[in-house]
Amino acid sequence: MQLRLKIFLLSIVPMSLALGSVILTVRHQTLKLARQERDLVESTYLASREAELRAYVKLAQSSIAPLVKDVSTPGRQAEAMAILARLEYGKDGYFFVYDMDGNNLMHPRQPELVGKNLRNLKDPFGDSPIQNLLAATRNGGGIVRYYWEKPSSHQVAFKLGYVEPVLPWGWMLGTGLYLDDIEQALKSIDAQAQLNIRETQVRMYAIAIVSIILIGLAGLALNISDNKESSAKLRHLAQRVVHSQEEERVRVARELHDGIVQVLVSSKFFLETAQLQLENRLEGLKGQLPPVQIISPLKRGLERLSEALIEVRRISHALRPALLDDFGLGPAIEVLTNEVREQCSFNLRFATSGEPCALPLSQSTALFRISQETLTNAKLHSGAANVLVELIYHRRHVSLSIKDDGKGFDVRQIQTDHKSGIGLRNMRERMEGLGGTLKIYSDGKGTQVHASLKTSPEHLHLKKQDYARDDSPHPGG
Known part of the structure; x- marks a missing residue:
């Protein structure tokens, strides 16, 4: 692996790990904040609803208080239940009355329940809502959470109820608010939190990609710069090599011209002089030794020497014309x-x-x-x-x-x-x-x-x- 690639990986990998850690940390903190916000909204909402239910029940108590005090007059209970049946708030806000044995005495939205003992009624999860309401009433009243059919949708929904006793008549007076709206609010908070997490992750991924691209471009620019510098050095080295080759060619050509060529020329001169002198002497020795047997090898030697001289000059010329x-x-x-x-x-x-x-x-x-x-x-x-x-x-x-x-x-x-x-x-x-x-x-x-x-x-x-x-x-x- 090249050093440049190692440096690039050593810069990319730590940065990727750091960005990944940041993304995970941001995700964890965002989920934590979303849960805290959800819990805060839920607790605030429930507290406000509990206070609202207490106020409604107190209002109902005050509306029938004169009738409760007048216990000597017959029909006061029926008159009181008629007043409570007319009291409504919101779409699904109503009051209900039970005796302490669990018999339903008044229910304006579900009149079919009137006269029935619902003490042992079970919700879809196996719990007994009426028993829980009666237990809170015996303790002086309080908040009870249970599941009950919602009149407007005829679906079982989670309900927050508040009950108080009407002691002179042995009643349990109560009302409640369905909490499906808070469930929608909490789901909206969860969805918004997930959306925020996704948007944050997209931004972090974009930052990571841009950072990696910038590092890659910087590495590419550095690589191009290094390549240009290396190419320049190689060209300079090539020039020096070529220059050295040409200098060596000139030196060799000079040595051939000034050394070997001069030696060959002088040798040829001496041999030609010797040949001329030999031919002159052989003129006076005619008939004693055939001249061809002496002169012919000498001529062939001179011819070979001339050829060698021509070849050396050709080489010298080719080395540096x-x-x-x-x-x-x-x-x-x-x-x-x-x-x-x-x-x-x-x-x-x-x-x-x-x-x-x-x-x-x-x-x-x-x-x-x-x-x-x-x-x-x-x-x-x-x-x-x-x-x-x-x-x-x-x-x-x-x-x-x-x-x-x-x-x-x-x-x-x-x-x-x-x-x-x-x-x-x-x-x-x-x-x-x-x-x-x-x-x-x-x-x-x-x-x-x-x-x-x-x-x-x-x-x-x-x-x-x-x-x-x-x-x-x-x-x-």
Whole structure:
């Protein structure tokens, strides 16, 4: 795993864990606050309803109090129950009366219950609401929570009741409020809490995603910056390698020219002098020794020495052509094509167009080396019948195109094969080191190598010798 990826993961993972912890904490705290709010609303609501029920029962007690005091007059209980039956509040607010044995004496909303003993009545959960109401009444009255059928919906609902005794008549007077409205309010609070949690989670997820994207973009920017810096370093290194190669070529060419070539030339001179002297002496020894047996090996040796001298000069010229330094890129490539034409069988043409301009020595050298490598490949591998070399000077750049009609090759395979295609990689590295481009097209109909280098405007106004000048002696001769 790359160091940059490790750093990226080390920044993303802790942040993701931290955001996850924050989200869980916020969710927990939101649920806790929602429960507290629910409990507070429920307790406040019940307290207000309990006070309201007490007030209603006190009002009912005061409305029948004169009748309760007048126990001597017959029919006062019936008159009192009639008054209580008319007392209503809200949609399902009414009063009910039971005796202490559990017999229903008055129920304005469920008259079918009047006269029935409901002491042992059970609710759907197995509890006895009337017994609980009677127990609270015997203790002087109080709040009782139970389930009872709601008159408006005919559904069993949770009810909050309040009862008080009417002692002179042995009654249980009570009323109640159904709590389905508070259940709706509590459900609304729970739903709002869940909505708040979801919205908070969405915001937190959005923040997390944005943060991860920002970190990713920062890492990408850093990666791009590092890649640019690495590319710049590689180009600089490639330039140094190419420069070192050219310096070494110049040194080797100089050594060949000043060393081996001079030795071969002097050796040839001495051998030719010896040959001339030997021929003069053999003129006076005619008939004693056939001259051919003595002169012929010496001539063959001189011929081989001349061939060696020519080969060394050719190698020296190929390592660093003096023509490139003295006359520029165009003439050097033209001489190169003439030399290759003499060595191969295909039709080789060279053409140049545009206004020639002086190029920096590094650029002219790179294009010349590409010409050498491409023509060598065409000679050895292409099997072409025609090869065209074009050197074109544009206003802002110079381009070199070499095209043949040979059998071509698989460019992708050559580029990915580290054991072959070294020459192509060297050409590409040369161009990339100088900020140029190298494009290679190849198929069954032939191959084309296109190299292009930008030229600065000031290059057009400088003298050629400012670029071709070399402080070291030029090999050649």
